[in-house]
Amino acid sequence: MSNTDELVSAIQAAGADALRDIAAATSAEQLEQARIQYLAKEGVITKFSKSLGTVPGPEKKRVGQAVNDAKNGAQAAWDAKKADVGGGEKKIVAGFDVSMPGLRRGVGRRHPITQVLDEVKSVLIGMGFRYDDYPEYEDEFHNFDSLNTPDWHPSRDSHDSYYTKPDAKGEAHVLRTHTTAFQIRAMKAIGQPPIRAMTAGRCYRRDDIDATHYPIFNQIDAICIDRDVSFADLKQTLYTLLTALLGDDIQLRFRPSYFPFTTPSAEVDVLYRGKWMEILGSGMMRPEVLRNGGIDPEQFQGFALGMGLDRLAMRKFGIDDIRHLYENDEQFLSQF
Amino acid sequence: MNLHTSWLQQYLDRPIPPRELVDAMPRAALEVEAEEVVGDGYQVELKVLPNRPDCLGVLGIAREMAALFSCNVIWPSDQLPPAAGDEKFSVQIDEPDLCRRFTAAVFRGVKIGPSPAWMQTVLTQAGLRPINNVVDITNFVMIETGQPMHAFDLAKLAGRKIVVRKLRDGETLDLLVGKPIDSTYGNPLCVCDAEKPQALAGIMGGKSAGTEATTTEVLLEVAYFDPVHVRKNVKAVRNRQGSGGSDSSYRFERGVDPNQMLDFARRRACSLIVELTGATLAGPPTDVIAKPTNPRIFTLPAARVSRLIGTTIEPAVVRESLTKLGYQVTDNDVVTVPTYRVDVNDAVVLAEDVARMIGYDNIAAELRPARATRGADCKASRLRTALNRGLVNAGWLETKNDPLESLALASRWLGEPPPALQLNNPATAEMAVLRRTLLNGLLASTQRNVFRGAPGVRLFEIDRTFATLPGIWTLAGIAGGVPGPMNWRGATPVDFYTLKGTIEDAFESAGMRVSFLPIDPKPGSPMRAGASIQIGSERVGWVGELDSATAKVDRAAFKIFGFEINLAAVEPRFEQPVKYAPVSRFPASARDLAVVAKTEITFAEIERVVRASGGDKLERVELVDEFVGKQLPTGHRSLAIRLTFRDPGRTLTAEEVTASVEAVVKQLSAELAASLRA
Structure with missing residues (x-):
């Protein structure tokens, strides 16, 4: 060397x-x-x-x-x-102190529920679903009867649903208990299949307020109807939607369930950040419901899905108390 | 329904690890609400889906488990004991639609005492309190089979006769729990003796004919009552007395099996009563079928299941799955539904059962070719998104406030709300009326933030209001103080002009121009002073300073400004096609004028005169500054105005610009008595 x-x-x-x-x-x-x-x-x-x-x-x-x-x-x-x-030499560079705060207008934020809703909408719109608004001030036919929910069904109890006083025509209304109330209106508005439709918005249930319950909550509902739309299509649609929302590393679990307006019905759980959580209800639309929407159930079949946005936003952002979503504290809102 | 897995295992002919039993429950229409390791198995709390009352007994659950684990159900002994005599007991059904079947068995020599320990254990695990051997047997067979039953002290029944009829006007029935029932409860169906009602059918027994320590003769009722009628009666009791219903009515309301399971349950109960109370059966039990229940029949080709599920399912798989669950299936796909499956009202339910047996998780997820549809967001929603982004870009926070408010709040600016907006059954007085303005909620949120020390707010909400039914999309906002990051060069609190500018920016970002006209707020309105917001000639909302008397925010050290806009009126103006206007390549010339005019002359008037007199090269008129001071004559102000001139085809000369400015000055003087500031 x-x-x-x-x-x-x-x-x-x-x-x-x-x-x-x-x-x-x-x-x-x-x-x-x-x-x-x-x-x-x-x-x-x-x-x-x-x-x-x-x-x-x-x-x-x-x-x-x-x-x-x-x-x-x-x-x-x-x-x-x-x-x-830090703590190095303090320097005024060329006449200005770079450490002084920039003059900011401040950043606004969309509400976390709006953010989650927009994500869900954009995924489903990408899959051919159309979004429309439907009333939350509903009648019993659209909220219950047309969805195969007979008048003795417990969800129709005044313990569970809000009813209004009669209007000038003597008709009382129900504040929709689920966005599923849009199904018949959507089928009637859009006409014959193929139909891919969705709506979202506020729903009401006569709940007491605590950390996980609020009498007012937000849902999204979607239906897809054509000649051979099947349970397999439903599963694939849900995989697409939920991986888009929560990431590719989630797992889904489908459990038999009961909704008056779908059979087979499936409750879907998602394994997210190491915990199983109930995330949505879904199933194949009942023949009665299709018929009420003016669609022949012999020719067509379809799936329906409904998902709560409040819980989804809570899981996604790790929010521990549902009341934060409606208190509108700036310290809360400016985090999202 | 609560149970311990070891009890469930007793009804299965193959040992299955308790963990596997619990894990399989969700596939059997059972939601496991809670589970706990107890002894050699799990104590589970199950929520049985409301359409599956057949699983409100352990045998129903065992049937599902046997199907899932491919084993068999062990049916316990239901040998009807021999009758000691041939005593007949009369049962008369007056309401065949409400009571399709009623069976009665008479026992003599009953010794009331405690039930055996094994039975008490099962009852306790199921959450039922042991009472005496007879009552415990009825409860035990109920949780075993799902079929409720009731034991009367026969000695207390008049006329040795049962009549199933409605409660008559003037009659009362004193139940084991709660206040007496009378005809004001809607003439509910009762089980009566020859004289009077002795039980509220399917719901609860009466006080006068219950079993007690001295009872020796027992009448066992095992019957089928109409679910809708039972539910109606339970509701009536609950509405009047605050609580009502029982483990029995819970099952009747959902529907029990009037055939196979009812038969099994009554034989099972009879055999247990004889075995455990030392009694004998006085005669062959009475069985009155007022209205038979025939099984439903559907045709379900495998192709139909395959189409619905979206994967090929072989006919053999369909047949096997359904047979395991107790259906009878012929070779040509005709399915006979056992009457315990009250939920099967369409062939799709059979398809669901097949899918459950295959396992939902074993069905491939697959998007199959389907006709395309165009995904789209509706215009109203696009408008909301555009304005939302416009305000967020200006630093505003989106809020969500309660759509239900108190009657007092709902009335404070808009008078009493019409009945159609008032809830008939509010849960609290604070949430009783649908809102007609977003202001109340925004003010409450403002108040909350002020109390928590916010130096200013910029909050908005976009949602439905209900002044017009079924609801109208509305945008509103509240601002005040110095919100957002501190501006160390000079923080200026929100005022009318900053709010006006925000609205203009938000609308311009959404492709629309708004203008403002002064309005005089009516007394009692939330606004103290402000303007209407116009798009073209259409009035779409208002903006202004809120009246600190009515729109009060406690401890706010600043003025509160607000606006509210009807988005339904905006929507037709949204997304107008954009038309390109030619762009001049030649430079603009700007001149500033300090115009002194009387204070009551508005900027709009000055602008109008300037535009009218400035010639066709005048491109822009902008306010640069407002000055008020002692240097000016009293009652005057000076507005610095910048005029920008441009020609599309050439550079303007200084002389041309000067000539135009002079024309403007002359006209201002002539029309508005305005002069230039010296």
């Missing part, structure tokens, strides 16, 4: 030492210490460049390169670290 080789490896070793010490520094003082040790006038690396004069001509370039590499590497690491440990 020549003298030059030894010198170059000594320089490289000094460079490595410098990087190590700079990385290890946790305070402005320690960082300054490292600068003095390696980069200052009398610093280890600087000294090597002074010794350059003693190196034979042909080797000068190689040694000079090694010194430069060590110096530049250490300096870059030092500059980067300085921002981390």
Whole structure:
């Protein structure tokens, strides 16, 4: 090994030492210490460049390169670290103090439920569903009867649903208990299949308020009807929707369930961040419901799905109390 | 329904690990609400789906488990004990639609005492309190089979006769629990003796004919009551007395099996009574079928199941799945439904059973070729999104407030709400009326933030209001103080002009221009002073300073401004086609004028005169500054106005611009007595 080789490896070793010490520094003082040790006038690396004069001509370039590499590497690491440990020299650069706050208008936010709704809508719109508004001030036919929910069904109890006083025509209304109330209206409005329709919005149930219950909540509902739309299509649609919303690493579980307006019915659970959670109800539309919508159930079949947006937003953002969603505290709203 | 897995296992002919039983329950229409390791198995709390009353007994659950695990149900002994005599007991059904079947068995020599420990254990695990051997047997057979039953002390029944009829006017029935029932409850169906009602049919026994320690003769009732009628009566009792219903009515309301399971249950109960109370059967039990229940029959080709499920399912699989669940299936796909499956009212339910047996998770997810449809968002929703983004871009926060409010709040600006907006059954007085404005909710949210120390607010909401039914999309907002990050160069609180500008920006970002006309708020309106918001000639909303007397925000150290816009009126103006206007490549020339005019002369008037007199090269008229001060004559102000001139085809000369400006100055003087500031 020549003298030059030894010198170059000594320089490289000094460079490595410098990087190590700079990385290890946790305070402005320690960082300054490292600068003095390696980069200052009398610093280890600087000294090597002074010794350059003693190196034979042909080797000068190689040694000079090694010194430069060590110096530049250490300096870059030092500059980067300085921002981390802070407390460096306070400087007014060219007449302005860069540390003074920028003049900001402030950033507004859409409500977390709106954000989740927009995501769901954009996925389903991409799959050919059309979004329309449907009334939340509903009648019993659309909210219950047309959905195969007989008048003795417990959900129709005034313990569970809000009813209004009679209007001028003597008709009382129900505040929709689910967005599923849109199904007949959508079929009638759109006509014959193929139909892919959805709606979303507020629903009402006569619940007491606590951390997980609120008498007012938001849902999205969708239906898809054509000649051979099947349970398999429903499953695939849900995989597409839920992976888009919650990420590709989720798992789904389909459980038999009961809704008066679907058979087979499936409750869907999703394994999200290590926990199973009930996320939506779905199933194949009942022949009675299709018929009520003016569609021949012998020719056509369809699926329906309905999902609560409040719970979804809570899971997605880790919100622990449903009441936060309706308190509108700026400290809460400005996080999303 | 609560049970321990070891009890369920007793009804299965193959041992199945308790964990596997619990895991399979969701596939059998059972939701496991809670589970706990107890002894050698699990104590589970099950929610049986409302359409599956056949699973309100352990045998029904065992039937499902046997089908899922391909084993058999062990049916316990139901050997009808031999009768000691041939005593007949008379049962008369006056309401065959409400009581299709009624069976009665008479026992003598009953010794009332505690039931055996094994029975008490099962009852306790199921959440039922052991009472005495006879009552416990009826409860035990109920949770075993799903068929409720009732035991009367025969000695207390008049006329040795049962009549199933409606409660008559003037009659009362004193139940084991709760207040007496009379005809004001809607003449409910009762089980009566020769003289009077002794039980509210399917719901609860009366006080006067219950079994007690001294009872020796027992009449066992095992019957079928109409679900809708039972539910109606339970509701009537609940509405009047606050609570009502029983484990029996819970099952009758959902529907029991009037045939096979009822038969099994009555034989099972008879055999247990004889075995455990030392009694003998006095005669062959009476069995009156007032109206037979025939099994439903459907045709279900495998192709239909395959089409619905979306995967090929072989006929053999369909047949096997249904047979395991107790259906009879012929080779030509005719399916006879056992009458315990009250939920099967269409062939699709059979398809669901096949899918359950295959396992939902085993059905491939697959999007099959289907006719395309165009995905789209409706215009009203696009408008909401556009304005939402416009306000969010201006730093505003979107809120969601309650659509239901108190009568007092609902009335404070808009008078008493019509009945159609008032809830008939509000849960609280705070949530009793559908809102007609978004302001109340926004003010409440403003108040909350002010109480929590916010130095200012910028809150908006887009939702339905209900002044017009069935609801009208509305946008409203409230702002005040110094919201958002501090501006160290000079923080200025929100005022009318900043709010007006925000609205203009939001609408312009949505492709629309708004204008403003002064309005005089009516007394009692939320606004103290402000303007209407117009699009073209259409008035779409208002903006202004809120009246601190009516729209009060406590502890707010700033003025509150608000606006509300009817989006239904905006919608027709939204998404007008954009038409390109030619762009001049030549530079513009700007001149500033300081126009001194009387304070009551509005900027709009000045602008109108300027535009009318500035010639066709006048491109823009902008307000640069407003000045009021002692240097000006009293009652005057100075408005600095910038005029920008441009020609599409050439550069304007200084002389041309000066000539135009002079014409403007002359006209301002002539029309508005305005002068230039010296």
